[in-house]
Amino acid sequence: METGFPFVILIGPVIAAIATLFTRRWRRVTIVVGLAFVGLLALLLALAAPGTGLFPDNIAAVLGREIVMTAFVRSLLLLVYAALGVWFLVVWVRPAGRVLAPTALAVLAPLAAALMASPAGLGSVFLVTAAAVVVPALHGGKFDAVVPAWRYFLLIGLASAPILLTTSGALATPAVIWLFPLLATLLLLGSFPFHIWVNGLNRYLSPVVAALVLGVVQFAVVAFLLGLLDSVPAARATVEFQTAARWSAALTALVGAFQMARATEQRGLVAGAVLLDMGFLPLVTLSPGTDGLLIALPALIGRFLSLLLIALGTGGAGVEPNPTRAGRMATRLRPALLVYGCLSLLGLPLTPGFAARWAQLSAAGQGGSVWPPLLLVIALAIGTAAVASKIVGGRAARLAVEPAGSGIAGFETGMMIFLAVLAGLLGLFPDLLTGMVARMLGLG
């Protein structure tokens, strides 16, 4: 039965984005409005449980094509909304531009459309739309960010071609059946040799924006990609695809590790750590069906949390210390959160990033060659040494971001403690994250 409910999930975020555009002069009002809209959308989605909820059988039709909200898409969108809610709270204490809140809300619409569109090929155009929506946030008014932001968009735009060819099955002769799925994977995930935008962008990107684009947005992008690869199991199973994905992962992680080793400032170090973490993502494409999702989603949640910790852990440079008790506590917590966030990006034990890292390393080790897993371990070692010497040892110039402003030191400290405790729990009990994802998505 057509209920038209998917249209609410597509149009709702656009209305929210327009509303926050009108209030963008008042940053905190914008955040409250954004939080309210995200809460409302999450509530509507919670009421739309398939079969039993307020809006059963969530199907809509447009131009002769169906938009279907499956139980998985609904759960994934709930996860995205929850992540966005936490992200808004961090933006409260770490402002990063006026267009950020409208962008974060607007991008929800094309992402939801990409996940719900049928056939999947249509989703590639919605991914291009999502990339276009985040471009102003990536640019952030910085001249040097223009080229990396353009490269990011360019590669997502180019990815639409292999995605469409994969879904159509065209040119899929046995000799090159793996080619288009592989190209789509590497282009969408920003893996070697299509990683050219990652480092450049992360050097100019606030960790808050990175948490949005490389965290929240990636939930939908990776879910879309895994769905695409599930539609071509023969291509994914080929030796060529598996070998190329493993080598691309290893080389991306190595490039990230060397960038961390060469970094002279914390910004470059964080950029390298993000690239290193992105290097592990192609490995999730090696596992079919729910197995891939059970590695990918904890990995992305770990990355999202890590970037939020880094966002809260920065801001000390050039900012007058807040004289209140909460302010002093925030000042003391910052360096610890920064180090913990970076180590979590590397996926070391006792950090939330570890939940998926072991599974990713295992996936890398299942190929015929010993080199990709070995190179990945070497990359992790180089990255850990870089964090130890450059942040803990104080050899890298500190990150300077816009100060949080006076009067919210208590809230800032509260957020820091909340995220640190959450990350610590997930680090201590990695199965918690995997189990939670499995239950939430109905996969376990």
Add this chain to the structure above:
Amino acid sequence: MDAPTIFDLLDRLAFLRGAPSVVLLLAAAFVAVVAWDLRLVIAAVFVHYLLAGFLFVDVLDPRLAFVYTLAGLFVTAILLVTAWQVNWGRRPSGLAADEASRLGLADTRPLGPFSVTQPGLLRLGFATAVFGAVLWLTRAPGLFASTVPIEPAYLEPAIAGLLALGLVGLVTSAEPLPSGVGLLLFLSGFGLFYGFLDQSLAMTVALVAAQLIVALVVAYLAQARYLPVDVLD
């Protein structure tokens, strides 16, 4: 007098359909990639969209092909306004040498009556090589034999030429405008190819929308690259 329909227009311009369209289309795409003056580039993009429309008639319903051409005109209009706002690709007037260097504006060097840049020469070389390869393809068709029917044999070099010239354009420049023109040419060629796989209204509209989105992003970033406030203040 009644206004001519799409089919009347196609009848009147029948002499352009087929191989002549392909030759002119590839020539326009070549100019769009190698020209250094944005006025020439925009004119070439405009001609390319008009001629691509003729080829889309062989692939899609003529009304959908017309929608594609119309969208191309909008894309051209967006690029035209952008190119005008960025002073047709010339460096901003009154810019000091150190500011120009900071903005990464390539120095030109004289080559006979022209002044050229290093990336410009690179583009010219690659585009010429691609043009030669496409000419060779016309002698030995069958590259897309599994998808493109043999009968309109002229479509194969058009698709291959647009894809390859588009890739040359987007690989040889990091700047949003020239690289964006390359992406638009690539998407044109891909749309032509994909038309044989899926002729549905939804997919045609989606691909047209993708081109418009690309044009808007190019416009936004090209203006951000020109006279950036954070560098010059």
